[in-house]
Amino acid sequence: MIRIANGQGFWGDWLEAPVRLIEGGPLDYLTLDYLAEVTMSILQKQRKADPTLGYARDFPPLMARIARRVLDQNIRVLANAGGVNPIACAREVRRLAPHLQVSVVLGDEILARMDELIAGGNEFRNMDTGESISCIRDRVQSANVYIGAFPLAEALATGANVVITGRCADAALALAPMLHEFQWKPDDWNRLASGIVAGHIIECGTQATGGNCTFDWQSTPDFAHIGYPIIEANPSGETVITKHPGTGGRVTQATVKEQLLYEIGDPRSYVTPDVVADFTTIELSDNGPDHVRISNVVGRPRPEKLKASISYHYGWKTVGTLVYSAPDALAKAQAADKMVRQRLHDLNLNFDKIHTEFFGINACHAHLAPQVPEPAEVQVRIGVRSTEKASLERFTREVIPLVLNGPPTATGYGEGRPQVREIVAYWPALVSRDVVSTRVEVVQ
Amino acid sequence: MKIPLTRIAHARSGDKGDISNVGLIASKPEYYPILLREVTAERVKRHFGRLVEGSVTCYELSNLAALNFVMEKALDGGGTISLRTDAQGKTHGAALLTMEIEVASGELTD
Known part of the structure; x- marks a missing residue:
C-alpha cells in the first residue's frame, strides 16, 4: 500500500x-x-x-x-x-x-504549432458551443494539451x-x-x-x-x-x-x-x-x-482525442459598488442603479452587458433568495462588460459622483475608482492524440 | 406536506465554462426515491428560472443515492466572462436545496 x-x-x-x-x-x-x-x-x-x-x-x-x-x-x-x-x-x-x-x-504546449495543427485537420471547435476556432484564432494567448x-x-x-x-x-x-x-x-x-x-x-x-x-x-x-x-x-x-x-x-x-x-x-x-x-x-x-x-x-x-485548453482575449470588464444604509437601503440602492444606467445611456457608451446585483438581497440567488424585511445596509454592485476598453474606462468615472449627486447615505467607496480588467476566456477543444509527443528531462 | 429539499439532501456545485453542475445527494439512502420522484430536470429548470438560460439534464447515480444536474448557459458566460458575484455557480447547490418538494409524512424517517 x-x-x-x-x-x-x-x-x-x-x-x-x-x-x-x-x-x-x-x-x-x-x-x-x-x-x-x-x-x-x-x-x-x-x-x-x-x-x-x-x-x-x-x-x-x-x-x-x-x-x-x-x-x-x-x-x-x-x-x-x-x-x-x-x-x-x-x-x-x-x-x-x-x-x-x-x-x-x-x-x-502547442501554441507555436496551432496553425500547422489546424492545417493538418485539427479543427479545434469549441467543445461546448461548436464554434469554429477562426472566431478567436488571432486572439489566442495560450494553448496546451x-x-x-x-x-x-x-x-x-x-x-x-x-x-x-x-x-x-x-x-x-x-x-x-x-x-x-x-x-x-x-x-x-x-x-x-x-x-x-x-x-x-x-x-x-x-x-x-x-x-x-x-x-x-x-x-x-x-x-x-x-x-x-x-x-x-x-x-x-x-x-x-x-x-x-x-x-x-x-x-x-x-x-x-x-x-x-x-x-x-x-x-x-x-x-x-x-x-x-x-x-x-x-x-x-x-x-x-x-x-x-x-x-x-x-x-x-x-x-481517441485529447482535450486542449486554449485561452484567448475576450474583452474587458469592471465592477462598481456603493453602499447605502437604512432606512430604505434597498430603495436607495435601486434608485442609484437607475441613475447610473440613465447616465450611461445618455453618454452613448458601448456595453455588451450591464449586470446589477444588490448585495445582501439577491447577489448569489437572485429571485430564489429569502426576502429581507428591512436590511441594515445594501451594496449596489454594477458590473459592465465590453470589447471596447474606452467605454469601461468612462464607466469607472460614473459611480463615485453618486456620493454627492444621488440618493442619501452613499458610502463604502474608499477603494476609489474600480479597475478595468482584461477578460481572458477559455476555449475547450479536442486534438488528435498523435500530434502530442511528451518527453521527460532530468534537470541539472 | 411541503418541505425544503435541504431536509433530505445535501449538494455541491461547480462550473465548467458556462455550465454549472449540481450534485444532489440523499442524506439517507431511503430518501433517494423521493429525489427521483420530486426533483426532475424540468422542476430544476423552473426553480432556477432566469439564473439558468439553457437546458437542464439529470443523470442518475443510484450507487451513491445521488443525482447530477448539468445546467447549460447558467453562469452569464462562465468563469472569467461572467459579471455575477457567483461566477462559478458555487452557491447553486445551496439554491437548489431551497426548492420545496412534496412528501408524505411517513416518508421521513427522522
Missing part, C-alpha cells in the same frame, strides 16, 4: 497545507495542483515579459522549505507547477534546494524527488505514483479508472475532507486545522480516502460523495487522457473513522 496526498487544490490554496501533510504522518507521495483553466494565459504573459518566468512562483520556495524532510522521509513530489515553463521552474527549485533531484515532463499519467510515471522512474509538469489532467498527478509502483498496464482500464477516481476525489484538497460540504456543516470539527486528503492505494485498484489523525475536518461518505460529483458531466463517462471512468458503479464503504473505501470502479478504453 502507498499513501498519496494532495496539499494544494488550486494556486492560492493554504500555504501551510503541504508542510502539515509532511509533518503530520506517513506519506509516500505529495501532489500539488496549481493550474486552473485560465492560469496558463497569465503565465504565458509572464514568460513573454521575462523568459525565466511562466510557472507557479509559490512552488520553488515551498520546495526549499520542505526539502530536508522530503529527502529524510523519502517523499516524492508531483506538481503541475511548471505552467508554460517547466524547465525554468525546475531550475529555480534546484537553485533554492540543490539536493533535490528534479525531472520535468514536456510536450503539452491535457496530458495523462504515463509520462509522469516515466519521470518518477528517473528517480527524481520532484516531478514538475505543465498542463496535465488533474487526477493524473495521483494516478502516476500508482502506475509507477504497481506497474499497471495501459489497457488495465478498471485499475486506471480506480486511480483516476481516487485522484478526482483528492484533487480539490479539503473538499474531500469536510471543506465546503453542505452535509450538517455546523458539526464539521475544527475547520482551522482541517486535514488534507490522502489516498491509500493498493495494487488491486482498491483505494481508501483518509487524512492524518488529529487533524480537523472529517472523511465520510457524505464528504466523498460531494467531491465525486464536483464539476462532472455525464457520470458514466468521466473522460481523462488515460481512461474513461464510470462513476455509476462505484461502491463506497466505511473502513473505520475517517476512512472511506472506494471499490468496483469500472473503466473503458481511453478516448
Whole structure:
C-alpha cells in the first residue's frame, strides 16, 4: 500500500497545507495542483515579459522549505507547477534546494504549432458551443494539451524527488505514483479508472475532507486545522480516502460523495487522457473513522482525442459598488442603479452587458433568495462588460459622483475608482492524440 | 406536506465554462426515491428560472443515492466572462436545496 496526498487544490490554496501533510504522518507521495483553466494565459504573459518566468512562483520556495524532510522521509513530489515553463521552474527549485533531484515532463504546449495543427485537420471547435476556432484564432494567448499519467510515471522512474509538469489532467498527478509502483498496464482500464477516481476525489484538497460540504456543516470539527486528503492505494485498484489523525475536518461518505460529483458531466463517462471512468458503479464503504473505501470502479478504453485548453482575449470588464444604509437601503440602492444606467445611456457608451446585483438581497440567488424585511445596509454592485476598453474606462468615472449627486447615505467607496480588467476566456477543444509527443528531462 | 429539499439532501456545485453542475445527494439512502420522484430536470429548470438560460439534464447515480444536474448557459458566460458575484455557480447547490418538494409524512424517517 502507498499513501498519496494532495496539499494544494488550486494556486492560492493554504500555504501551510503541504508542510502539515509532511509533518503530520506517513506519506509516500505529495501532489500539488496549481493550474486552473485560465492560469496558463497569465503565465504565458509572464514568460513573454521575462523568459525565466511562466510557472507557479509559490512552488520553488515551498520546495526549499520542505526539502530536508522530503529527502529524510523519502517523499516524492508531483506538481503541475511548471505552467508554460517547466524547465525554468525546475531550475529555480534546484537553485533554492540543490539536493533535490528534479525531472520535468514536456510536450503539452502547442501554441507555436496551432496553425500547422489546424492545417493538418485539427479543427479545434469549441467543445461546448461548436464554434469554429477562426472566431478567436488571432486572439489566442495560450494553448496546451491535457496530458495523462504515463509520462509522469516515466519521470518518477528517473528517480527524481520532484516531478514538475505543465498542463496535465488533474487526477493524473495521483494516478502516476500508482502506475509507477504497481506497474499497471495501459489497457488495465478498471485499475486506471480506480486511480483516476481516487485522484478526482483528492484533487480539490479539503473538499474531500469536510471543506465546503453542505452535509450538517455546523458539526464539521475544527475547520482551522482541517486535514488534507490522502489516498491509500493498493495494487488491486482498491483505494481508501483518509487524512492524518488529529487533524480537523472529517472523511465520510457524505464528504466523498460531494467531491465525486464536483464539476462532472455525464457520470458514466468521466473522460481523462488515460481512461474513461464510470462513476455509476462505484461502491463506497466505511473502513473505520475517517476512512472511506472506494471499490468496483469500472473503466473503458481511453478516448481517441485529447482535450486542449486554449485561452484567448475576450474583452474587458469592471465592477462598481456603493453602499447605502437604512432606512430604505434597498430603495436607495435601486434608485442609484437607475441613475447610473440613465447616465450611461445618455453618454452613448458601448456595453455588451450591464449586470446589477444588490448585495445582501439577491447577489448569489437572485429571485430564489429569502426576502429581507428591512436590511441594515445594501451594496449596489454594477458590473459592465465590453470589447471596447474606452467605454469601461468612462464607466469607472460614473459611480463615485453618486456620493454627492444621488440618493442619501452613499458610502463604502474608499477603494476609489474600480479597475478595468482584461477578460481572458477559455476555449475547450479536442486534438488528435498523435500530434502530442511528451518527453521527460532530468534537470541539472 | 411541503418541505425544503435541504431536509433530505445535501449538494455541491461547480462550473465548467458556462455550465454549472449540481450534485444532489440523499442524506439517507431511503430518501433517494423521493429525489427521483420530486426533483426532475424540468422542476430544476423552473426553480432556477432566469439564473439558468439553457437546458437542464439529470443523470442518475443510484450507487451513491445521488443525482447530477448539468445546467447549460447558467453562469452569464462562465468563469472569467461572467459579471455575477457567483461566477462559478458555487452557491447553486445551496439554491437548489431551497426548492420545496412534496412528501408524505411517513416518508421521513427522522
